[in-house]
Amino acid sequence: xxxxxxxxxxxxxxxxxxxxxxxxxxxxxxxxxxxxxxxxxxxxxxxxxxxxxxxxxxxxxxxxxxxxxxxxxxxxxxxxxxxxxxxxxxxxxxxxxxxxxxxxxxxxxxxxxxxxxxxxxxxxxxxxxxxxxxxxxxxxxxxxxxxxxxxxxxxxxxxxxxxxxxxxxxxxxxxxxxxxxxxxxxxxxxxx
Amino acid sequence: xxxxxxxxxxxxxxxxxxxxxxxxxxxxxxxxxxxxxxxxxxxxxxxxxxxxxxxxxxxxxxxxxxxxxxxxxxxxxxxxxxxxxxxxxxxxxxxxxxxxxxxxxxxxxxxxxxxxxxxxxxxxxxxxxxxxxxxxxxxxxxxxxxxxxxxxxxxxxxxxxxxxxxxxxxxxxxxxxxxxxxxxxxxxxxxxxxxxxxxxxxxxxxxxxxxxxxxxxxxxxxxxxxxxxxxxxxxxxxxxxxxxxxxxxxxxxxxxxxxxxxxxxxxxxxxxxxxxxxxxxxxxxxxxxxxxxxxxx
Numbered sequence: 313x314x315x316x317x318x319x320x321x322x323x324x325x326x327x328x329x330x331x332x333x334x335x336x337x338x339x340x341x342x343x344x345x346x347x348x349x350x351x352x353x354x355x356x357x358x359x360x361x362x363x364x365x366x367x368x369x370x371x372x373x374x375x376x377x378x379x380x381x382x383x384x385x386x387x388x389x390x391x392x393x394x395x396x397x398x399x400x401x402x403x404x405x406x407x408x409x410x411x412x413x414x415x416x417x418x419x420x421x422x423x424x425x426x427x428x429x430x431x432x433x434x435x436x437x438x439x440x441x442x443x444x445x446x447x448x449x450x451x452x453x454x455x456x457x458x459x460x461x462x463x464x465x466x467x468x469x470x471x472x473x474x475x476x477x478x479x480x481x482x483x484x485x486x487x488x489x490x491x492x493x494x495x496x497x498x499x500x501x502x503x504x
Numbered sequence: 505x506x507x508x509x510x511x512x513x514x515x516x517x518x519x520x521x522x523x524x525x526x527x528x529x530x531x532x533x534x535x536x537x538x539x540x541x542x543x544x545x546x547x548x549x550x551x552x553x554x555x556x557x558x559x560x561x562x563x564x565x566x567x568x569x570x571x572x573x574x575x576x577x578x579x580x581x582x583x584x585x586x587x588x589x590x591x592x593x594x595x596x597x598x599x600x601x602x603x604x605x606x607x608x609x610x611x612x613x614x615x616x617x618x619x620x621x622x623x624x625x626x627x628x629x630x631x632x633x634x635x636x637x638x639x640x641x642x643x644x645x646x647x648x649x650x651x652x653x654x655x656x657x658x659x660x661x662x663x664x665x666x667x668x669x670x671x672x673x674x675x676x677x678x679x680x681x682x683x684x685x686x687x688x689x690x691x692x693x694x695x696x697x698x699x700x701x702x703x704x705x706x707x708x709x710x711x712x713x714x715x716x717x718x719x720x721x722x723x724x725x726x727x728x729x730x731x732x733x734x735x736x737x738x739x740x741x742x743x744x745x746x747x748x749x750x751x752x753x754x755x756x757x758x759x760x761x762x763x764x765x766x767x768x769x770x771x772x773x774x775x776x777x778x779x780x781x782x783x784x785x786x787x788x789x790x791x792x793x794x795x796x797x798x799x800x801x
Contacts, residue, residue: 333545348616378569378607389604390560392569395651395687417651418686418747439549440689440746441649441779442556443569462618463608464570477552479545481748489748490685497682497741501675504737 317474321369322412324432330480332487336436337476338413341454341469343367344375346394348465350402352458357405364457365469367409371436374399374416376464378443379453386453388470392443393417396435400424407431419481419490428484435482449475508585508641509791515592516599522645522783523566523605526557528798529718530693530755530780537691537752546750550691553745553778568779571606572649574628577715581638585787589643590630598623606647631711644784644796646714649777652692655684656709658702661769673771674734680773681738681754686747688775693718693755694738695774699762702770708760709774714782717797718756731757745778 313333318326320340330336343365345353356363377391396416399406400423406414407427414420414433417440428434438446452471459466481489531554538550560567576593580586601608601622610627611618628645657680665672677696684692695713697705722728734757744750755778764770784796 376569376607376609378566378604380604390566390569394570395654397654397687417689437686437746437748439552439556440651440686441568441777442552443567444559444563444565445552445556447565448559461616462611462620465618477548479548479746479748493742493744493747493749494682494685497743498679500741501678501682504675504678 320371322371323369327412327432327434327484330434330483331485332480332483332489334480335476336478336480337474338371338478339473339475340471342371342373342415342472342475344373344377344391344466344468344470346374346376346465347398348461349458349467350399350405352461353409354402354405364467367411369410369412371413371415372406372411373470374414377447377468379456379463379468386456388447388450388453390443390447391450391470392446393438393440396420403427407433415478419488425482425486425488425491428482429486432484434480434484436478437481438478446475449473508588508787508789510585510588510592510787512592512596515589516596518643518645518783518785519593519596519600520605522647522781523571523600524560524564525781526567527780527782530778531557532798533718533755534691534778537755541750541752543744543750545748546744546752549745549748550752566605566607567781568649568777569607570649570651571601571609571622572647572777572781573653575646575648575710575714576628576630577633577642577644577646577711578630579633579635579638579642581635581640585641586632589641593628593630594623597628631707640786640788640794642784642786644715645782647781648710648714649689649779652688652775652777655680655688655775656773658706658770658772660702661771662767663769666769670730674737676771677734677773678737678741681743682741684775685743689777689779690743690747691745691752691755691778693776693778693780694734694757695776696757696759697772697774698759698769699764700770701764701768704762705770705772706774708762709772712758712760713756713774713776715784716758718758718780722759724761727759727761731759
């Protein structure tokens, strides 16, 4: 179980090295996107509209921060992971965008396991409910798009330095810790 | 009898405190769990969680980015004083949001538009309960994370489905925990509402996990035994903190029960994230305050 310090954007090779149980710290630009952000990306793609950011090699953090506007700048107060399962219907789309890392909590299911293998992506579990600790690694809010959707749903562009620790829980080789745990637990229940 | 003195400033401080602290009962169980946990990954997660609580405390920041959904329980013996709380609570929530203690997360249910201040029809949800003869007003503010809501289930069971020795009911709970996996921010606490019809079971499930001290014992011996059995077995399923494995899956199981109709047994299972942002106080007419869930402010 290795510890990796990676700089964004990530390559296929960066991702393929990572195995479940490893720990990752990320440095560079991280985008947030959740329910309405994903829906907006989908709508934009269908309408042939350009996206506000380039997702190639990027990390999408399923999160909605608490931010405060001070003059023209945004100050990040706290940020933590939201439940990734809600974004499961977009697995294929996120793969096609060139996203390399999905950060969130709770993991994702079959569609994502397939997409992670096909597009060389990895799922990183952040510590749930640890919004102050995680925010400490974000040194700048570079901007936000789709603010009219509300603070949690906007696409935020964050610059982070050693963001983590993040646990690799769904690798690019078709493995999912969540899947393994579920199968084992259901066996225990059957045996009760 | 003197009048209840309740100021807006005081109510605002309670709301702010709920957002920036985790109640002592949850923390105490988390610390005990960390001492017993054997999985390295689970230990790392639990340590991060406890460290985060300390950081939020020091920096007076919201413990979690998601303020969750606010429900306030007001239990009273006479309506005097209650109107002030009803008036102050929504205003205090909007002010706390403006000051960065809570994220504006409340939206229109259908068009999903966000007013940007955590307000809306029915928010906060206030549950009033009249308790004849009670001389104090009990106020419990509870912000319950909504990732946790995604794992909740409701089922109208039958006598046959309950099974002998409640086997069917227990299996429903275990499967629900496994299906929820890491979604409800485990270690979770679980409220189970049993009885009435659908609406009653659902309300009981939230009330059980939001208003009881997570360290208490159910006064009903059968429910006490069931709560303990469910808790112990859930922690043998291996879901663990964040859903990545370990023996700390659940911090507490609390059951609320009402009678039901002979044809049915309504069951609601309600997850609470480990981040127990809540504040409980009993207000007395002489100005005295008695705090719930352990350590006071």
